[in-house]
Amino acid sequence: xxxSLIILFLCLTTVIxxxxxxxxxxxxxxxxxxxxxxxxxxxxxxKEAEIAYKKGLSKNPNYPKAAYNLGNSIYQQDRFxxxxxxxxxxxxxxxxxxxxxxxxxxxxxxxxxEKQYGKAVEAFKNALRNNSKDDETRYNLALAQxxxxxxQQQNKNNKDKNKDKNNKDKNKDKxxxxxxxxxxxxDKNKDKDKGKDKxxxxxxxxxxxxxxxNQDKQQKPRPNQLSPEQMKQLLxxxxxxxxxxxxxxxxxxxxxxxxxxxxxx
Numbered sequence: 001x002x003x004s005l006i007i008l009f010l011c012l013t014t015v016i017x018x019x020x021x022x023x024x025x026x027x028x029x030x031x032x033x034x035x036x037x038x039x040x041x042x043x044x045x046x047k048e049a050e051i052a053y054k055k056g057l058s059k060n061p062n063y064p065k066a067a068y069n070l071g072n073s074i075y076q077q078d079r080f081x082x083x084x085x086x087x088x089x090x091x092x093x094x095x096x097x098x099x100x101x102x103x104x105x106x107x108x109x110x111x112x113x114e115k116q117y118g119k120a121v122e123a124f125k126n127a128l129r130n131n132s133k134d135d136e137t138r139y140n141l142a143l144a145q146x147x148x149x150x151x152q153q154q155n156k157n158n159k160d161k162n163k164d165k166n167n168k169d170k171n172k173d174k175x176x177x178x179x180x181x182x183x184x185x186x187d188k189n190k191d192k193d194k195g196k197d198k199x200x201x202x203x204x205x206x207x208x209x210x211x212x213x214n215q216d217k218q219q220k221p222r223p224n225q226l227s228p229e230q231m232k233q234l235l236x237x238x239x240x241x242x243x244x245x246x247x248x249x250x251x252x253x254x255x256x257x258x259x260x261x262x263x264x265x
Contacts, residue, residue, distance in 0.1 A: 030060035037069055046076040064093040068103060071110075080110040101131035108140060117148035 037052030053070035056063055071086030084107055091103035108123030124141035127134065 026059040027063075030056040030063050030066060032056075033059065034063070034066050034069060037066075037073070041069065041073055041076075046073045049073040050077070062093050064090045064099065067093065068099075068106075071103075071106060075106065075110060078113075080113040083110045097130040101127045101134060101137070104130065105134065105137050105140070108137070108144065112140070112144060112147075115147075115151070117144050117151055120144040121148055 033052050033056035037049040037056065040046075040049035040052060050070060050073040053066050053073060056066040057070065060066065067086050068090035071083045071090060074086060075083040087103045087107040087110065091100050091107070094100055094103065104123050104127035108120045108127060111117070111120035111123055121141060121144045124137050124144055127137045128141065131137070
């Protein structure tokens with residue numbers, strides 16, 4: 001039983017020593033990856049440097065230099081949001097104020113690139129809280145505050161502009177609605193007048209038709225009735241015949257009349 005306990009103790013001791021050795025090896029390999037990344041970064045090979053730093057972090061996740069340098073390599077590739085995450089990780093894992101100030105400073109620069117000036121102001125303030133003598137951070141803070149002021153003013157102007165536009169659109173809608181109602185009313189009145197005119201035209205048309213029929217009846221001769229011209233011609237013919245007849249009668253009277261003779265008394 002005693003021998004068994006000794007063997008078990010030796011096995012556990014071997015495992016512990018093996019784990020410690022492995023952890024140290026990983027930390028050493030992580031440092032080597034970071035050094036390789038720094039070499040590539042200085043050669044402006046930011047993508048290759050990013051890969052090297054990620055290898056170092058995979059072996060030692062709490063390695064602040066790897067996180068900070070990874071953030072810088074990502075920043076140089078214009079992936080500013082991802083860079084912020086790495087600077088935040090570096091700030092949380094480092095203990096000295098100078099390193100924290102550097103992480104906040106680069107975090108502020110990333111926010112500036114994203115035009116998130118409010119967050120940039122807070123990041124630069126945090127950097128100065130950890131290193132109040134950094135003139136570059138102080139300058140960046142003043143710049144971020146000025147840009148934030150301009151952004152807020154621009155947003156206010158845009159808001160007022162949109163408000164004015166909405167009011168104009170609202171007034172225009174009211175005006176269009178009013179004009180539409182007026183036009184609708186006018187169209188209704190026009191339709192009413194049109195119907196009335198149509199009815200009047202129909203009545204006038206009927207009246208004209210009746211007048212025309214009456215006029216036609218007056219002007220048109222009745223059946224077996226002579227026109228005035230024909231009656232005139234007929235009267236002239238009758239007068240001529242009457243004259244001729246009268247002449248004949250007078251001729252007959254003259255022919256049978258006795259000649260007056262003096263009377264013998």
